[in-house]
Amino acid sequence: MVVAIVVIAVVATRGGSTRGGRTPAAVGATTTSSASSASTAPTTAPPPAALAVAHLPATLPQSVSRASVVVEGGRLLVLGGLHGTSPGTSTPQVLTVDPATGAAQVAPPLAVATHDAAAVQLGTSVFVLGGGASTTIATVQQWTGTGTRVVAHLPQARSDIAAAVVGGRGYVVGGFDGAKPTADVLVTDDGSTFHVAATLPVAVRYPAIAVLGSKIYVIGGQSVSGPAGNGPPVGDVQAVDVSNGSATVVSQLPGALTEASAFVLQGAVFVAGGVRGGIVQRTVFRLDPATGALTPVATLPEPRADAAVASVGATAYLIGGESPARLSSIVTLRAG
Helix, strand or coil: CCCCCCCCCCCEEECCEEECCCEECCCCCCCCCCCCCCCCCCCCCCCCCCEEEEECCCCCCCCCECCEEEEECCEEEEECCEECCCCCEECCCEEEECCCCCCEEEECCCCCCCECCEEEEECCEEEEEEEECCCEEEEEEEECCCCEEEEEECCCCCECCEEEEECCEEEEECCECCCCECCEEEEECCCCCCEEEEECCCCEECCEEEEECCEEEEECCEECCCHHHCCCECCEEEEEECCCCEEEEEEECCCCCECCEEEEECCEEEEECCEECCEECCEEEEEECCCCEEEEEEECCCCCECCEEEEECCEEEEECCECCCECCCEEEEEEC
């Protein structure tokens, strides 16, 4: 779905592992971030120089972080996540959210509670891929609107992942199997069968991703070189070209970043929030993937990491997250 240090500490369960404390960034702080996002087709409109930021009027019925989200039937479908205070509990809850108001309704739940999973919509079906409960899991759950069932399993247990749809195919990027990194980028046409489409040169968990054309940009994330996969954040911007199966490091951010949210509006990549140096960030940047350059374009109402993100038209939605306490608000970022 992450530097000055103050005396607040949060430890959160992530796919069976733990993470140390972190601190909200100061108001107006300028930092870097990395994020996850669904694919959005580029447009010919010039990229916005600034984004309008606001809270939706309604809040979620319960604070949540590390959830998955897809846009389904014009509404935001929020699946799973962590509820409660740190470290929190994986939830099977599914919410349908009105993108105009933020009003949420409870939908049929997941068959298996999970957080730090990823979700894709393939055709008329929504699939929730892997994630964590008390341990990292490999289940693939199909949500139909009337219920959820386990329909398949990933080739290995996998949490702390991101996913996107490109050309009608679902891609699973990054993650951790509970013991070692998962650098393989998986592809599926049907949510049931998976094969390796590419291999990341830098294995990461908690990356942000954004899609432009045939390329999935993998932005920052946490390396898995340390004990139990808890290595330091990285600043790599990696590009997976699904047209030829290549994966390369194309640039470097000015600083390491993890647990941010990335999205595409008007053909430009934006990165919001995240964690840098142990501090939760609130700046929104426009990213030049080719150079790693970050241009500040907005400030979030509060620091936010581990938020689910989806885009509808010219608006992106950051849903829940951690600040470091879990959040129930939804933030809109609108291109003018």
